[in-house]
Amino acid sequence: MRMSIFTLLSLLVISAAAEKARFDKYRVHSVLPRNVQQVEALKGLELTNEASTSNDYYNFWTDIGLPNRYVDIMVPPHKRSEFNSFIEENNIEQEIKIENVQQLIDQEESMLRFRSNSMEWKNYHKLEEIYDFLDNLAKEYPNIVKPVVGGKTYEGRLIRGIEINFGKNQSKVLMEAGIHAREWIGPASTTWMINEILKGKLDPVFKRFNYLYFPIVNPDGYVYTWTQNRMWRKTRKPYMGNRGVACYGADPNRNWNFHWNEVGSSDDPCSETYAGPSAFSEVETRTLAEYLTSVSSEQKEDIYLAYHSYSQLIMYPWGYTEEPSRNDAIFEKVAKAAADALYKVHKQIFEVGSIATAIYPTSGTSIEWFYNKFNATIAFAYELRDTGKHGFLLPPENIIPCGEEQIASLKAILDEYEKLKN
Known part of the structure; x- marks a missing residue:
């Protein structure tokens, strides 16, 4: 639906003046559908969110998937009675994971006030601080590190990254x-991983590969989580919802032009999984895809790693279908090696499987677009720590341990890749 200039300007003014969202007494319930009927009931509950523009709706922190997969739902206090009635009527198992979301946000913000402006990984950092970190790496290693711009955003920011070139003709x-x-x-x-790859005393295998790294491919949304709404997920482009309600953003990991909007996404602009009005409708995904197309090799030598949270999973294509991909046996073998290596660091268990079977069917994702277009030998999407105790509000003392796990996991992937090529 096309918006008038007046409506668009009104949206922008309202957004600029909005107060920071609060989530006092919002609970996160972890529910466990045991059968298809209960899964469908949850999907019906999610549909009640359509036309909601405030935070006063059910926010699904994890997507609805197959039976016997937990679904985490943030429930506003005024909907608590309604939600409990829904759970009882559908006989769905549940437990409360987080009693008060705002309390975790307040704890996080109290720590952020004491953070250093330079990267030290004892705390989380703003976009400009992460970009400064990339610039400093390029200055410190001018013969190895090259700043790159992978695209731009709706609000005019750059999607910045770096190339790390340890040698010519090395796999990327x-x-x-x-x-x-x-x-x-x-x-x-x-960012901790990249710092270790450049500065740490790691196994020589790390320097037998080159790297292309983008720490934040949704800069507008990331900035918004710092300034307005910690729970924001999507981009920030304004849309008119299906019922004439103004909403913001599309899900940038449902907007890629590969089996776009076939499954696991929504046509409603107010949905957290809105796929956009068309594939690559979001300038972020479109410009990043153009950049990757311009620099990526057509050979079957690339490794693609996408880092998400949370749930502790290592997943691989396909997501749009439960049919195995052409590399399914390789994916499973390498993913298990990566999960085993990760476990040895801090005893954290990561499950492995295809996206469709490990969590839920989904389409229009970055990993599957890249895997299909460039014949990547390995393409994994990680769901990092934790399994729901803190969810998206993971305390910063997890940053370095999480990075240590991912370094071990990456080494296993590189080792397995070299075995495949030798």
Whole structure:
């Protein structure tokens, strides 16, 4: 639906003047549908969110998938009675994971006030601080690190990253994080990883590969989580909802032009999984895809790693179908090796499987677009810590341990890749 200039300007003014969202007494319930009927009931509950523009709706922190998969739902206090009645009527198992979401946000903000402006990984960092970190790496390693711009955003920001070139004609590892704005642990732990790859005393295998790294591919959304709404997920482009209600953003990990909007996404602009009006409707996904197309090899040598949170999973294509991909046996073998290596660090268990079977069917994702277009040998999407105790509000003392786990996991992937190529 096309908006008038007046409506668009009104949306922008309202957004600029909005107070920071609060989530006092909002609970996160973890529910467990045991059968298809209960799954369908949850999908019906999610549909009641359509036409909601405030935070006074059911916010699904994890998507609805197959039976026997937990679904985490943030419930506003005024909907508590309604939600409990829904659970009882449908005989769905549940437990409360977080009693008061705002309390966790307040704890996080109290720690953020004491953070250093330079990267030290004892805390989370703003977009400009992460970009300064990339600039400093390029200055410190001018012969190895090159700043790159992978695209731009609706609000005019740049999607910045770096190339790390340890040698000519080496296989490339492409790493991206922060596609969903509220998933702060992705940018935090991967910047630590990149720092270790450059400065740490790691196994020589790390320098037998080159890297292309984007810490935050949804900068507008990430900034918004710092300034207005910690729970924001999508981009920030304004849309008119299906019922004439103004909403913001599309899900940038449902907007890629590969089996776009076939499954696991929504046509409603007010939905957290809105796929956009068309594939690559979001300038972020479109310009990043153009950049990757311009620099990526057509050979079957690339490794693609996408970092999300949360749930502790290592997943691989396909998501749009439960049919195995052409690399399914390789994916499973390498993912299990990566999960085993990760477990040895801090005893954290990561499940492995295809996206469709590990969590839920979904389409229009960055990982599947890249895997299909460039014949990547390995393409994994991580769901990082934790399993729901803190969810998206993971305390910053997890940053370095999470990074340590991912370094071990990456080493296993690189080792397995070299075995495949030898």
